[in-house]
Amino acid sequence: MLNLENVNIFYKELQAIWSVSLNVQKGEIVALIGPNGAGKTTLLRVISGLHRCASGKIDFLGRQIEKEAPEKIVEYGLSQVPEGGKIFTGMSVLENLELGAFVKRARKEKNQNLEWVYEIFPRLAERKSQQAGTLSGGERQMLAIGRALMSKPQLLMLDEPSFGLAPILVERMFETIEKINHEGLTIFLVEQNVQSSLELAHRAYLLENGRIVGEGKGKDLLTFESVRSSYLG
Amino acid sequence: MKARMSIMALVVIISLLLASCTPAPTPTPVATQAPLETQAPTATEVQYPPAPEYIEIGASIPLTGKFGSLGSQVKVGYDYAIADINADGGVYVAEYGTKIPLRLTAYDDESDPTKAVSNLEKVFTENNVVAYLGGAASGMHAATTAIAEKNKVPYLGVSFAWWNIHQRGYKYLFSPFPKSPDQARDVFKALNELVPTKEERPTNIAIFQEKTDWGNELGGLFKADAGPAGYTVAYYAEYAPGTTDFSTLIMEAQAANADMLLGMPNTPDGIAIVKQAAELGWEPKFIMLVRAPDAATWGEATGTAGDSVTMFAGWHSGENFDGIAEINAKHQTDFSRPADILVGPAYACVQILAAGIEKAGTLDRDAIRDAIAATEMMTVMGNVSFNADGTGNVLNPLVQWQDGKMELVWPADQKTADFVYPIP
């Protein structure tokens, strides 16, 4: 579904990602883990078209997307939940969700999708007319995911959905992700929370210093020494 | 690297020096100063020195900025007069025994007195002008006349009524234009003549004084002359030029039961005053705004609000002096309307200057200055002579906007239309 081949990324003159190749198959949950500064977010930004890669190929559903504008990539069915959610705090919850369905493809099915998102996150339905800026951290993250789901994506990329959440909320968050996946959505997950994400993911990649240093079935990778050493030494 | 930068700086500075040495693109004639030991012309054979190609005149005129509409009129007057004189070969200068054409070098000063000053300096040194023609508006003249005095160049200017500037002892300044004292005196004189029945006349005057030196002068004179002429100043207010909102002044004038308005606003301020007066329902019987309605677009811009407003224009195309018909014809072709009010006085300036040069018989500035001072001649604005302070003795016609057109309503022997009173 998503296929990266030898992607190199620079920030100004500094190389952030070194020849990364990875793929995500339909129906999978794939996790990308690694410590701070490893380049995970950068990689997601490039996939979404927010930043250009210097070289390499990115293929999504048979389309070359490495040179496409972000709005086109969303149109093709690839949505991202950015780090920290980045919800529109000055707008109501409902408006945030409506914006999620901005692309033409999703606008027609807006109401249907809205019901679907409310079903997944009943909390959002309760707060739909509330200003998004007044939501709690967990609710914000739900909103961010809900908003991305509104575009009816085929592949959902999540950048640290557990960031800043209390442990119980993290657990629920991962349960939700699993649930969404069961409904047929492919998921590409970027996480620092190694334990939960590896338990959840079918497959995982370990990114360190801009390079893929490990790859494997999610639970296998959990016992992989490099993961442990990558964090704890 | 820095050394090379300095080289560049040097190159730039040298090019600057070169640029400033090279003359302006228009070739400047080598203006020979009039030799002082002029030979007494003998009847038989006279040896004339080679005549300069042109008689150089310089001006700085506000063609843009807030006085742009006044300056453009003045410029047209100058251009017409010079064209007319040059069509005849120019001005006869006895010293050279020939007619020499006039050439005006005029720069736009963007209604900025500082720029006007440097423009006049520029034409003085680069074109070696024998005389200056003024721009427009008192505030501009105030800055430029000092330059004329400093450079000892005769200066003829219209479109300014500021009297006080003539009291600074300037020798080179001449202005064939009605001055504040004339305007203050004549507004009451005209009103008393035009409205013979005392009961019908307005009684309470509101004066809106622009906070400029000329405004201060004229406002004070209005105030001083009102009483003796039988009027009361019910309201007197100052405002800064550029004010967009006059509602407070108008309401206070209204509250003071004023039924007559005197003021000297510039054009945008004047437009705002009459529009807002109408909006607020203030209906004075008589309005005189000395400067604002000068603009040819006044009628169009103010519509009915600006109708019946009067002013002292200094001139009107309907006057019956020689030469006006030709000017009007030309103006009609160029602008599809008879000459604007500042065209005539500007034209007269050039007439006076040409006569002065001819009388002086030389291009010596002091001689020209003395000749101008002794002026006593008919121009397109009537008979002109100068007082010792450089103010002119000229006709001061009262003009009124009627149906989007300017009409001359006073004095009676020149009038083109009847005075409309009270304002309907």
Add this chain to the structure above:
Amino acid sequence: MQLLTVEKLCKSFGGLKAINNLDFHVNEGEIVGIIGPNGSGKTTSLNLLTGFLKPNSGRINFRGEEIGGLPRHIVCQKGIARTFQLCKPFMDFTAMQNVMVARAYGRKPSANLHIAEKESIDILEQVGLGSKAGILVKDLRVMERKRLELARALATKPYLLLLDELMAGLNLTEADEACKLINQIRESNITIIMVEHIVKAVTCVSDRIIVFNMGEKIAEGQPEEIVHNPKVIEVYLGKSHA
């Protein structure tokens, strides 16, 4: 001897308590590592120590003086220097000028720029940038920028040096170099606090490690203890690992 003592330090943004009743101390000559996951309050506490933020309550005592809430340039002049997580070099300056600024202003500044220049060269040599003195920061590589950031902090002649995620983004060899550098700095009698995300980054040099989570101190001890501390492992890898 305690160089720095932090007592009951609190800081909140809006309703969020970023730092909650924090107590810790640093002894003279020590290297203390502060670790914790994202959002645990590491950088906030560093900002509180250096005057970039004003504490809501609590005390920060440095060399017998209360420094909480002092303007940041005063804090620096009192002898606390810091580096930034995202390097903040003066981009249009050369490496040397960067260091010179610090030497001309920090603690015991050299008002004479010629002297400052000489001293700056020494400091650049010390961090291994001697040959890059005249190069614009724009043209330096990441590791070189980090070294420069360090050099700049050292040039203020601090008693206490705070390093904010110095190790992040470095590869193994680079990290080794950094460790060597830090040990070398310790030798010139400078106390160091290293704030890092990854435990590994601080174990090689730290005498003591403090672990933050959710704005509170959850563990403190020798590096070996910390690596095996169940609470720490839980915070990093999840419960089952513990």
Add this chain to the structure above:
Amino acid sequence: MLQSLGQNLVFGLLVGALYGLVALGLSLIFGVTKFLNVAHGELVMFGGYASFYAFSMLGLDPFLSIPLTIIILFVLGAILYRLVFSRTIKLPEESKIKNTLLVAFGLSVIFQNLALRFFTADERGITTSYFSQAFTLGGVRFPLPKVAILVVTVIFLIILQLILKKTYTGKAIRATTQNWEAASLMGIDIHKVYLLSFAMGAALAGVAGTLVAVNYSIQPSMGLGWTMKALIVMVLGGLGNIPGTIIGGLILGLTESTTSFFISSNYREVAGLVLFLLVLIFRPQGLFGSKEA
């Protein structure tokens, strides 16, 4: 006295609405794109001339020509964005503000001189047949052209709010303002949004220009004065805060009119500037801005 004060306050409010409308476009543009378009006053001028010529040549009532003015200025705004301003869009915020300030300053020089060439330096104004009509309420006069200011301003405020709140395009504009990155992750073409907001801001300047031509007069060098007013109002209302901008305008109008009433009309502009500086010092986020914005 009291009646006179009442009249004063009413005029202050009505004129203030015009200040608000002039600032509205500037504020919209700044809020979305962070362009400091100091050539805004010149756009107001073009709007004024558009309705002036529609009035004098086509005999079109100025209020009926507003749609025409909007179209002209909208297109002009779009061209300006494409040709000039889009080149600064990728700069970081601080240098974007500085660069657009400089660029716009150059533009205002060009516009003024173009206007001079094409429209001459003459003062122009629109005086309709009904301009002096007014109704009186409790002794206070409400002249139609001034009331029209308020009506037009309110109408456009409502239209703008409806666009921003109810349409997808408007929501896209708001989303881009809050976080352009997240907006583009929603599938919003942010360059289109920038273009649109700039053109809309220019169109609003055009509407304001019509009102200026009706109530005051227009000429090529009028721009700077209105830009200055707009800048003050924009900061008073809180950068990019749409309703705040209108309220900021009203406050400026009231400050000016009460100053002329109680002190002297000479100091009405000065009072506005003093108010502005005080607000800047004590509440730099504007009277209605939030600290985050």
Add this chain to the structure above:
Amino acid sequence: MKKNNIIKLILIIVVVALLVVLPLVIKNDSTINLVILVLLYILLASSWNILGGYTGQTNLGHAAFFGVGSLTTRLLWVNGVPFLLSFLAGGVVAVILALIIGAPAFKLRGVYFAIGTLALAQMLNLTVGNILPEMSYNPDLANYQLLPRYYLFLGLTLITILTAAILVKSRIGLGMMAVREGEDAAESLGISALKHKLIALSISAFFAGMAGAAFAYYHVSFYYYMPFGSEWTFDPMMMAYIGGTGTIIGPIIGAVFFVLLKQLLVWNVGEYHLIIFGTLFILIVLFLPGGLVEIWQKFRTFLTKKTKRRKKVLLKATIQNEDGIQRE
């Protein structure tokens, strides 16, 4: 390096000497007036640059200091205070104004600082216009001489440039530039940003005030409020940007270029000169963010790259040749 410095010094001496003898050689008043105008703008642009270019604070209220300087000097001078005293008072009063407004102004950042200073100058402009609406005349018109005024401007300009050059090489100057490059980092290194901004503002204001004082001495007649007009801020600022901010030579080149170009356009294209000028200005801002100085630098790097490449090509060629020879 040393050789460069000597060349530089010689160049500076030559330029200064040229400027000193200029009015003695060219006795044309309008040329001297033009050079005075250039000097005035160099003064204003260089003084603006100290705060705007070196310290990174976009000050749109520079005219306030220029105006206050000219107002003070002119008022004192016209009222009989000895010239030298009134002249210096111009600069001093400008500094006092700077110190009064400095602390509150620097609470503002970025766009707020810019608009705030613009409003301040505008406020002074209007107030002075209200209080002193009269034209101010030169008290001694009969004895007006251009030469002393020229040398006054020249001297003042040289002092300003010299001060700026010394300042940026000093510790304070280093601190100022560090504040421009990044306030957070600068403060963390022990620099008080506020103090440095205030120093920069005061120096900038002092020279703007002195420029105003010289203007007051130079101009025969002007309105007191005129030097407060925003064009006295915008023109010098445009010059600094055209030449290159944050450099000593930039504002000088900018001022010379600006005044000359404007004059040339006035002579050659007349009515359209401001339209062309505005277009050129926009092009410079958009495509040459470093100003004219940047062209030079780009040209230099281009040259060095080219020579390097040529050397490489030459080297390659030799190697190939050698190969060739061997093959033969």
